[in-house]
Amino acid sequence: MKEVNACIITIGDELLIGQTIDTNSAFIAQELNKIGIWVKRRVAIGDNKEEILNTLTEASKENEVIIITGGLGPTADDITKPTLCEYFHSKITIDEGALQNVKDIFSKLNKPLTGRNLKQAEVPDNCTVLPNLRGTAPGMWFEKDNVFYVSLPGVPNEMKGLMQNSVAPKLKDSLELPAVVHRTLLTSGIGESTIADVLEDFERDLPGHIKLAYLPSYGMVRLRLTGRGSDKEMVDQEVSVQFEKMKPLVAEWMVADSDISLQQAVSNLLKKLGKTVATAESCTGGYIAHLITSKAGSSAIFNGSIVSYSNKVKENVLGVKEETIRNFGAVSEQTVKEMVQGVLSCIDSDYALATSGIMGPDGGSVEKPVGMVWIAVGNKNNVKAAQYKFRYDRTRNIEMTAQAALTMLRGFILEQETLKD
Amino acid sequence: MKEVNACIITIGDELLIGQTIDTNSAFIAQELNKIGIWVKRRVAIGDNKEEILNTLTEASKENEVIIITGGLGPTADDITKPTLCEYFHSKITIDEGALQNVKDIFSKLNKPLTGRNLKQAEVPDNCTVLPNLRGTAPGMWFEKDNVFYVSLPGVPNEMKGLMQNSVAPKLKDSLELPAVVHRTLLTSGIGESTIADVLEDFERDLPGHIKLAYLPSYGMVRLRLTGRGSDKEMVDQEVSVQFEKMKPLVAEWMVADSDISLQQAVSNLLKKLGKTVATAESCTGGYIAHLITSKAGSSAIFNGSIVSYSNKVKENVLGVKEETIRNFGAVSEQTVKEMVQGVLSCIDSDYALATSGIMGPDGGSVEKPVGMVWIAVGNKNNVKAAQYKFRYDRTRNIEMTAQAALTMLRGFILEQETLKD
Structure with missing residues (x-):
């Protein structure tokens, strides 16, 4: 089965001057991985039309899925929407559902509605609108030359709702996806090098489609096995067998046998x-x-x-x-x-x-x-x-x-x- | 004065499956900005040789500075070093200073030294070694076709020490850099849209080399003015004038007039x-x-x-x-x-x-x-x-x-x- 690759593009000058730490990409990557889409690359670029257009063109050559976040706010530095219109040759139109959503939110908050807020309901006319239940900027889904493009707001809570409720299910329906299985265990009080020595033989003997990764942080090391294949159940079973082999080797330092803190x-x-x-x-x-x-x-x-x-x-x-x-x-x-x-x-x-x-x-x-x-x-x-x-x-x-x-x-x-x- | 552009490349599968949130890029971006280098793009890719080589080639076309982090650990999934050797046509050699550093750290920690730890002192023979005082993996500085490449360990604390003590000063010495000035204020209790309405005229009247950005998070909005130019003192003064103009407009909601929490x-x-x-x-x-x-x-x-x-x-x-x-x-x-x-x-x-x-x-x-x-x-x-x-x-x-x-x-x-x- 062909691997389905994705690129995550985050937009905003704040990412490039380091004022904001990007937590969205990690969340999106997790959600895509869960449904068997491999994130090949994450790119952060500024609020710059040429950069956005170039990055979209470039990403579309190597990926079937492109997820874009950020730059959808109501202020002048947010230029994602007009740039998407240029890229997809769209005209701007008002989406009635999104408009009602903006009105509902402001009436619930008991805040005055300005023209700037109403602009949030404007969308390119050739996209599928993904309703945002947590904020005013809707998600937008485009298809062009067999690539799916999704544009999401940068506010983490809104992006998460859209990603889980709309984007992931819609991608699953639209693509034939391979199975990806992760199993993770957590160790404490042992260094990455020492654990790598302990697991040297185990790692060498792993089948080619199962990989071991070491993820150290703050005195802890996570050990993650990742398997890929066409049959979900089979990969699951193969990874489980290897995982059970690995556990006794690190039992002394194992704090949890799942991906928890x-x-x-x-x-x-x-x-x-x-x-x-x-x-x-x-x-x-x-x-x-x-x-x-x-x-x-x-x-x-x-x-x-x-x-x-x-x-x-x-x-x-x-x-x-x-x-x-x-x-x-x-x-x-x-x-x-x-x-x-x-x-x-x-x-x-x-x-x-x-x-x-x-x-x-x-x-x-x-x-x-x-x-x-x-x-x-x-x-x-x-x-x-x-x-x-x-x-x-x-x-x-x-x-x-x-x-x-x-x-x-x-x-x-x-x-x-x-x-x- | 020509703008000096940088690309930050972070390497590691853990970034692509979303198991790790990348905080390094934000820190590096801040440090580069402080010395007048504009980060044009941040890219995260996996532990994959071809991907790393392609990304380096691609980044070198548009940037004078390339900062790479991650993949320098002692385990098998860390392939940055051999890949850099291929890219720069280097041979591996032992750096005596780095070797002594590894030995010192292990003797202080009173831990046994394994062959795997000693490998941390191996470096490509055509790089300048940047000593890492906080860990075993040294930084590596390369020059090729008028582009500076720096490879740093992914452990945040080690990367930070190297970035501040070696990389930033060395870049300042090696490049003729423009001035970039940021001034930020923090507001609380007002939405991005409302504040944008208040600041509409102010923003429109800003000179072309000074930009206003809205950075919302958790009920707060940061307002950031960024100015660029050739004369540091002049840009500083111009940004200050605009900043003082902006302050009274948002005085009601201003919590701090600097970039603090x-x-x-x-x-x-x-x-x-x-x-x-x-x-x-x-x-x-x-x-x-x-x-x-x-x-x-x-x-x-x-x-x-x-x-x-x-x-x-x-x-x-x-x-x-x-x-x-x-x-x-x-x-x-x-x-x-x-x-x-x-x-x-x-x-x-x-x-x-x-x-x-x-x-x-x-x-x-x-x-x-x-x-x-x-x-x-x-x-x-x-x-x-x-x-x-x-x-x-x-x-x-x-x-x-x-x-x-x-x-x-x-x-x-x-x-x-x-x-x-």
């Missing part, structure tokens, strides 16, 4: 056990609580957190002894252990974790340099602490601390639950 | 006043505390947060009355007001904010649908609350709630400080 793996474990966790966060400043609560359903396993950024909060709310901080410092084994005990008594929970460290760029000393962190995990009977030294910038140090704390917590929970048996 | 604007305001803030977070789950503490120096204005995800924590830690929750619910004006009072008494602070809402996708009802949020802000004398209705997915609802709460807090602080005068 570490916090999701910890949440799933707690849910399975019917247990809860609380966090006492100094240097992570609420980031771990945020990671846990960013997933729906977290209230079943999470009651709350004390973000004790100042020493006073550590003492007054968490009950860390004043002399502990005086004698050992806020970044110490003793302090994080008392933080765990403190948060367990103020927030009723089965497990707790605590973090305290120097995230930088300032605040370090010779004995306690930037990047030094103490983490404790525990329950009512038992508290464990460990020291870490990270050597990155503030953002990454916070991220690394959160991942290390969740990994430690997961290990502690598994240990405690085994002890019980 | 809302949380940074709130932090700066508190720092200027010598005041502190605490947060009591239910639906935002620690996210606001995280936003505030993600910037260095936040301990001067932030003592801590109570993440009261469960009602018990609202009652036991924050002292919200049990009957308040019973009579009005956790998502109510009364509850968030008591949360503000509660957090002010448990965490000594001048100001506080509280959030409680239904972020979705589940948990909504007819009276309290998904997206409904109550936010309160206050100090010891005065507490104000407001209801919001967001209509997005969980992630965006959390983000919108945080932005709304910080905007409300900022307004409240300004009001209180004016009352005092």
